[in-house]
Amino acid sequence: MAVEGGSSEYEGNADADEMKEPLLQKTGASNGRDRRNKERERVINVATAHPDDDDAASAGFGYNYGLRPYQDIAFSVIFVLMLLASIGFGIYGVVNSNPDYEWIESAHYEPDKGACSVPEHVQEQFGGGAWKQSWLHKNKKLLLNSIVAQKVSGSAETAVSLVIAITVVLSAPFALCMLWLLRKKTKELVYASLPVFILLPVALNVTWFVACQRDVECRRNFDFSAQLSLFLFVLLVCGLMIYVIYSNWDRIQLTIRVVQTAAEALYQNLTLLFVLPLLSFALIGLCTPLATFMVYAYTNGKLVPNPDILNHPQMPCGRGTDHPCCVWEPTGWVVPYLYLSGFAILWAAMITAQVQVFTISGTVAQWYFARGQFATGVAILRSLGHALGPSFGTMCLAGLVVAFVRLVRSLMNKANAEQGQPGALTIFLQACLESILQAVEFLTKFTTNFAAITGDSFCASAIMTWNLLKRNFLSTVLVEVISDKVLAVVMVALTLVYGIILYAILSLTASLDHSTKMIATISSSVMLLLVLSLFSRILSNIVDTVYICYAMDKDEGVVHKPPVHNVFVILPPSRDEPAAL
Numbered sequence: 001m002a003v004e005g006g007s008s009e010y011e012g013n014a015d016a017d018e019m020k021e022p023l024l025q026k027t028g029a030s031n032g033r034d035r036r037n038k039e040r041e042r043v044i045n046v047a048t049a050h051p052d053d054d055d056a057a058s059a060g061f062g063y064n065y066g067l068r069p070y071q072d073i074a075f076s077v078i079f080v081l082m083l084l085a086s087i088g089f090g091i092y093g094v095v096n097s098n099p100d101y102e103w104i105e106s107a108h109y110e111p112d113k114g115a116c117s118v119p120e121h122v123q124e125q126f127g128g129g130a131w132k133q134s135w136l137h138k139n140k141k142l143l144l145n146s147i148v149a150q151k152v153s154g155s156a157e158t159a160v161s162l163v164i165a166i167t168v169v170l171s172a173p174f175a176l177c178m179l180w181l182l183r184k185k186t187k188e189l190v191y192a193s194l195p196v197f198i199l200l201p202v203a204l205n206v207t208w209f210v211a212c213q214r215d216v217e218c219r220r221n222f223d224f225s226a227q228l229s230l231f232l233f234v235l236l237v238c239g240l241m242i243y244v245i246y247s248n249w250d251r252i253q254l255t256i257r258v259v260q261t262a263a264e265a266l267y268q269n270l271t272l273l274f275v276l277p278l279l280s281f282a283l284i285g286l287c288t289p290l291a292t293f294m295v296y297a298y299t300n301g302k303l304v305p306n307p308d309i310l311n312h313p314q315m316p317c318g319r320g321t322d323h324p325c326c327v328w329e330p331t332g333w334v335v336p337y338l339y340l341s342g343f344a345i346l347w348a349a350m351i352t353a354q355v356q357v358f359t360i361s362g363t364v365a366q367w368y369f370a371r372g373q374f375a376t377g378v379a380i381l382r383s384l385g386h387a388l389g390p391s392f393g394t395m396c397l398a399g400l401v402v403a404f405v406r407l408v409r410s411l412m413n414k415a416n417a418e419q420g421q422p423g424a425l426t427i428f429l430q431a432c433l434e435s436i437l438q439a440v441e442f443l444t445k446f447t448t449n450f451a452a453i454t455g456d457s458f459c460a461s462a463i464m465t466w467n468l469l470k471r472n473f474l475s476t477v478l479v480e481v482i483s484d485k486v487l488a489v490v491m492v493a494l495t496l497v498y499g500i501i502l503y504a505i506l507s508l509t510a511s512l513d514h515s516t517k518m519i520a521t522i523s524s525s526v527m528l529l530l531v532l533s534l535f536s537r538i539l540s541n542i543v544d545t546v547y548i549c550y551a552m553d554k555d556e557g558v559v560h561k562p563p564v565h566n567v568f569v570i571l572p573p574s575r576d577e578p579a580a581l
Contacts, residue, residue: 063368072457074393076396077393082347089337105324107303117303164520167502183267194245196489197492252486259539259543262546268376269364270376279355283348298328298330300330300331301331302328303329305326307327343403347399353399354402358387358448359452361383363383367379446548453548487539495529498528546561546568550568
């Protein structure tokens with residue numbers, strides 16, 4: 001498809017551009033007139049060069065089409081070595097697995113020998129099919145039964161599965177429909193979605209208050225003063241939400257235009273919708289063997305008497321009691337291997353997420369800086385090749401940072417669960433720590449965006465990210481945070497509408513009980529929400545990338561996409577200035 005090439009507006013607006021402060025300016029020396037004249041000549045030459053031109057690639061402006069050096073190699077080596085170690089020890093665990101692990105529930109403790117053994121008649125009865133007695137086989141329907149509370153029959157389970165399958169099939173057209181609405185009816189879609197987050201809490205608040213007044217037990221257990229206090233508190237929160245929307249109305253209108261611009265960019269690169277699923281499937285293909293190796297590695301060990309039984313010989317054990325006679329004691333290397341392999345899976349998942357961001361950012365940047373014909377497929381392959389090639393070390397380092405963030409957050413949540421009711425100081429410290437973790441994730445995401453465009457190392461891209469945030473913090477937050485919130489509002493609103501329509505259709509066409517219809521509706525809505533979340537992630541990455549490309553244009557005095565500049569130029573540069581709508 002033909003895409004309008006970039007054109008320099010520097011010559012026609014020289015005086016105006018000298019008044020504008022570059023977004024990504026690294027030093028103050030470039031403010032001089034002589035330096036600006038040199039930059040003007042270089043920008044004009046770069047803007048008219050071909051992407052394959054070595055001079056253009058080496059100029060350092062726009063997308064780096066040149067030969068990229070390998071960056072952050074040490075981290076890619078560490079990741080590969082960790083992956084190879086996980087695979088190697090996993091194969092060793094499979095080869096040396098102890099079959100006695102299968103009989104742990106049937107093992108008997110022999111006090112005379114001080115050991116555990118498996119009766120021969122049990123092995124002869126089950127033979128090689130002992131895995132059929134495993135926990136997984138006996139509880140293969142535990143999840144579904146826990147969800148439906150054992151009230152759904154076999155035919156109802158089939159109906160629920162069919163509804164979910166139909167939702168999965170319709171999710172792709174639904175996402176394309178959402179893209180069309182964001183391109184053509186962005187304002188109407190957002191205006192229709194915002195009241196949902198006001199009217200829905202109000203409706204639920206009024207419903208429970210009226211229902212509690214009509215219920216005798218509720219009135220007895222929940223006195224009227226407490227009911228009224230909760231009712232008024234929820235109304236106060238809804239009123240606060242209305243005030244926040246009203247006070248930020250200009251920024252919401254600006255964000256609507258930003259999201260519409262990103263939707264148009266995604267429409268020009270529809271193939272990106274396949275990037276996330278394909279890379280996710282590749283991650284599943286990598287992690288499945290590692291998870292299998294972890295299961296087999298745990299079977300390397302032996303049956304030993306329960307220490308509680310040894311300390312209390314008179315304590316009953318075995319079937320029908322809460323104390324097993326024998327427990328499994330893994331070999332010494334197993335526990336460290338489980339930690340190693342588990343972290344390798346986490347790191348691989350975070351690397352995959354960074355590769356997704358890198359590929360999307362690189363593709364959109366090529367579209368933005370394109371001069372002439374643009375092929376999305378070639379751009380995706382080029383970006384993916386850079387992510388898995390010269391910039392793979394950068395992806396490993398970015399994934400490692402995010403993996404540590406997830407570990408710290410997991411440890412914090414675990415501490416909260418064990419501690420129970422935390423104190424005020426603990427809550428304050430946890431809130432500060434959570435803010436730091438979110439800031440690190442925020443910086444890492446923008447760092448990956450810069451690395452995709454320039455091919456620089458993680459640290460160099462992080463410096464560029466810091467300069468951008470330092471000089472234009474409010475604009476960046478407006479683009480990143482508020483656009484994500486607007487997308488989340490639209491996504492949840494569409495999911496709620498789909499759930500209501502689906503429940504109405506099931507009520508009119510299917511002879512199912514209320515619980516089955518609710519299960520089918522909730523399950524399908526969650527499935528659709530997951531699909532739309534992937535779509536929203538792509539769109540959010542495009543918003544960030546387009547903003548960075550606009551910032552690079554602004555720094556060099558070049559306009560590659562005039563419609564983008566018409567939107568981003570009205571971003572408020574500081575907290576004291578409103579959006580110039």
